[in-house]
Amino acid sequence: MSENLIEARNLVKxxxxxxxxxxxxxxxxxxxIFGLLGPNGAGKTTTILMLLGLSDxxxxxxxxxxxxxxxxPLSVKRRVGYLPDQVGFYDNLSAADNLRxxxxxxxxxxxxxxxxxKSSLDHVxxxxxxxxxxxxxxxxxxxxxxxxxxxxxxxxxxxxxxxTSGLDPLATVELLEIIRNLKRHNVSVLLSSHxxxxxxxxxxxxxxxxxGNIVLMGSVPDLRxxxxxGSFPVELEAQGDGIRDRLAALPGVxxxxxxxxxxxxxxADRDVRAEAAAAVVTAGGRLYQITDLPSLEMIYSQYFQxxxxxxxxxxx
Amino acid sequence: MQRxxxxxxxxxxxxxxxxxxHLTSWRMLVLEWLVGITAVVSVYVAIQQIREGTAEDPYxxxxxxTRGTPLPFVALLSFLVPLVSIGLGFDLVNxxxxxxxxxxxxxxxxxxxxxxxxxxxxxxxxxxISLVAxxxxxxxxxxxxxxxxxxxxxxxxxxxxxxxxxxYAGVWLALALLxxxxxxxxxxxxxxxxGLWLFLTILWPLMMPLIANFFTPSGDVxxxxxxxxxxxxxxxxxxxxxxxxxxxxPSLRSTQQSMFAQMGLMLLERGAVPGAPIPLLQSVLVxxxxxVGLVAGTILLFVAGYVVFQRQEVRA
Numbered sequence: 232m233s234e235n236l237i238e239a240r241n242l243v244k245x246x247x248x249x250x251x252x253x254x255x256x257x258x259x260x261x262x263x264i265f266g267l268l269g270p271n272g273a274g275k276t277t278t279i280l281m282l283l284g285l286s287d288x289x290x291x292x293x294x295x296x297x298x299x300x301x302x303x304p305l306s307v308k309r310r311v312g313y314l315p316d317q318v319g320f321y322d323n324l325s326a327a328d329n330l331r332x333x334x335x336x337x338x339x340x341x342x343x344x345x346x347x348x349k350s351s352l353d354h355v356x357x358x359x360x361x362x363x364x365x366x367x368x369x370x371x372x373x374x375x376x377x378x379x380x381x382x383x384x385x386x387x388x389x390x391x392x393x394x395t396s397g398l399d400p401l402a403t404v405e406l407l408e409i410i411r412n413l414k415r416h417n418v419s420v421l422l423s424s425h426x427x428x429x430x431x432x433x434x435x436x437x438x439x440x441x442x443g444n445i446v447l448m449g450s451v452p453d454l455r456x457x458x459x460x461g462s463f464p465v466e467l468e469a470q471g472d473g474i475r476d477r478l479a480a481l482p483g484v485x486x487x488x489x490x491x492x493x494x495x496x497x498x499a500d501r502d503v504r505a506e507a508a509a510a511v512v513t514a515g516g517r518l519y520q521i522t523d524l525p526s527l528e529m530i531y532s533q534y535f536q537x538x539x540x541x542x543x544x545x546x547x
Numbered sequence: 548m549q550r551x552x553x554x555x556x557x558x559x560x561x562x563x564x565x566x567x568x569h570l571t572s573w574r575m576l577v578l579e580w581l582v583g584i585t586a587v588v589s590v591y592v593a594i595q596q597i598r599e600g601t602a603e604d605p606y607x608x609x610x611x612x613t614r615g616t617p618l619p620f621v622a623l624l625s626f627l628v629p630l631v632s633i634g635l636g637f638d639l640v641n642x643x644x645x646x647x648x649x650x651x652x653x654x655x656x657x658x659x660x661x662x663x664x665x666x667x668x669x670x671x672x673x674x675x676i677s678l679v680a681x682x683x684x685x686x687x688x689x690x691x692x693x694x695x696x697x698x699x700x701x702x703x704x705x706x707x708x709x710x711x712x713x714x715y716a717g718v719w720l721a722l723a724l725l726x727x728x729x730x731x732x733x734x735x736x737x738x739x740x741x742g743l744w745l746f747l748t749i750l751w752p753l754m755m756p757l758i759a760n761f762f763t764p765s766g767d768v769x770x771x772x773x774x775x776x777x778x779x780x781x782x783x784x785x786x787x788x789x790x791x792x793x794x795x796x797p798s799l800r801s802t803q804q805s806m807f808a809q810m811g812l813m814l815l816e817r818g819a820v821p822g823a824p825i826p827l828l829q830s831v832l833v834x835x836x837x838x839v840g841l842v843a844g845t846i847l848l849f850v851a852g853y854v855v856f857q858r859q860e861v862r863a
Contacts, residue, residue: 285861302548302549305657306656308654319651320648336652337655380651
């Protein structure tokens, strides 16, 4: 069984008697990317702050790297790297100076500081601007500097709050690649976002938040099964002869529907994207696009539609 | 509930960073030049007046601080030290919120205690460095221009004056720090701090007799004066002025001696020679209450800020 680095049990947070986090439980294993997803104000950031010991836990228990964030916040903070929503750095300092300040706060020995700062900036592609003032950095560069801080810290867990928010598509792709790289280094990543589609590709498992509750939790395929009843839709754009028949002949495919010229929607029992791509190539066709549908956003909204229908039935 | 570790972990790192920020900031440079130039001009005028009017005076060095009509050095400091303190402190904490650095810094292994105390210490250290430099400059200027070396008693009194000025700066810095915690907008914090400074320094002494009249029976002049005294000491400027008047003038035996003299009264102890100087220790004892008041005011305002800061949410 994999070791859990984060354990949250029935976490509750109340502000002036109003519960904003309502008894949530989840765990994150070592090397796992876990997404806390949901709309703004759903309780994601509050949950993160409780795990970091930056906000009191009203009820429930949490363990981060085996430590209690309430009683042992310093031990937790030593092992966790945090990239807040819209991360900020000291504008009057250079990127390297900002990291030097953090390195001193962490207590890094002077002889390791410079090498760690250099390698972490290198890792996120900011080595060339290490001595530039942060005030000249774009939002994407600041996000990457935040990730460099986590790398320098050699954190066991990276907690990233809305890391892609406000980034352009290219910066988002770069950032998601760095996040995947963290996983390769066996770092657990707890990721929060309201942009479900942007981050679903990197998450091993997700917890979908709504009004302080976790309403769905699991891997994206699991959630599809739970909410959409076991089918895996795939959309494919390809040119070639007899592609439709070849796709229909794939094991696990239930139906293939042409939704436009050279545009097909496949309904299967499992994820058949790899086989579908291979089938197009084998047929000598040209593959333009292949996407697994529906998105998390669709699953999320479908879940609430289902809930509403169930509610109506009960009312009737 | 016992938290792990020391609340002062990281205090040195925060203090040094803040000190470096202050000492290299344009704001500090402007404030230092403002105080420096006006102080040198004031002392130059004082030296001219001493040369013209004093035949023999055992406390020539102290006269440097108290003479110089229309604006003696002491009056200048009483006016400008709050301005410098407010200038340094009004955005100490809210700038961390506005730059979005607070949650990132507090996610490092330090407590809020260290961050807040480090900021206060750095502010006070900055002002202390400036005041010590100014103090040495003036004493040097006095030595060169007057050509008479000061006695130990004079240097001692000048040193106590320096310490009291730092304590006076501490009150205003703690007030500015408190306001920077309470108000997220730096402009609002600065405006409120300057408003309070103007109120306590200019308006309060004007309003005091009126308010004192409400609390004392009519005709009782001594009770009226007593009430005015008590009310007046609400203002740190009044406390500072009382302390420096006694410390820098060895002939004063009471903080209210000049007022009693104006009323045709004289304070006489058994065997005392009117106008004879008293030792430094005796002078300190005369104004001990006021000195304690300044230090207590600093502690009280800092503690108020500390409590508010500890209860604040970290998120922007």
